[in-house]
Amino acid sequence: MRTYELEPRAPFSLHLTFVGTEPAFPSVYDGRYLWRVVRTSGGELVPLRVGQIGPREEPLLRVELLAPSVPEGAAEEALRVLSRFLCAQDDLTSAYARMEADPVLRPMLGPLRGMMPWTAFTPVEGLMDAIVFQQISLRVAFSIIRRLVKGLGQPVRVGERVLYAFPRPEDIAEAGRERLRKLGLSRNKADYLLSLSKTLVSSQLDLEAVGKLPVEEAIKVLTALRGVGRWTAELFLATGLKRWEVVPADDLGIRRAFAHLYGLGRDQIRPFVARWGGDAWPIAYYMLVWCERRQRVLKGSGLLYEQV
DNA sequence: AGCCAGGCTCTCG
């Protein structure tokens, strides 16, 4: 077992980050550690867990590789992927400055300071998840994603625990329509995932490359995929490719947040967030979590937020 | 029990 330390930019709170929105399976946060299997480009499965050992203003993360022996190259790659996912090197300074200057947003900076915006573990996983998220509630989507991963991903035993690697596109392509339907996907979504997987397997699509296109072009490429509309494309750009100038303005939760905090309607959101540039997604995400938290507190289950 | 939930595609007029 090997241990590494990762020093994120301050402020950073692992806890706030994964309580703001629970991570999608197979990432698991237990209140203290984030558990995950990373699949390297060489195909090694690297199980790990990460916990925060330094405070929010001087953050330090301890990453434990949970396999007896991991090649050095694989370990380095796993740490890079993890760091990207955690946004450990991303800078929220300018987002915070904007929020500080806005009386609507300023109150969020105390309670949520150090929370990183929702990010997919990898681009491919992020696009698959985004498709499953369509229309249904997050709760339902999480349950379907869990079944998809447990059914088609690779289990990795770690002591008493079993972690899973997210299924590869070829795993999904091989599973076929009936299998996907039994895992809880609708006919349409099963077909969307199959189609996407086949496209990825045949290397007709490079999602990393899409991330480098101008936003409008990227949206065109993405919405040309079967089952990907504007909502999915924008959610994926923001969370999967970390294009933070993009906000999924059609999203129900985002619309509620902007309506409640700024009184804006759906069509006013995109022009409004343009002023935030590359800070748009982090700020919109803070608004989303803030509004959801308020709802949860009203329902009497906001306790998770008390501990930081 | 029935409707809605962080949409999309297909069909029809």
Next chain:
DNA sequence: CGAGAGCATGGC
């Protein structure tokens, strides 16, 4: 073109 139907499962 715009409107409408159908869809998966879980919660209220």
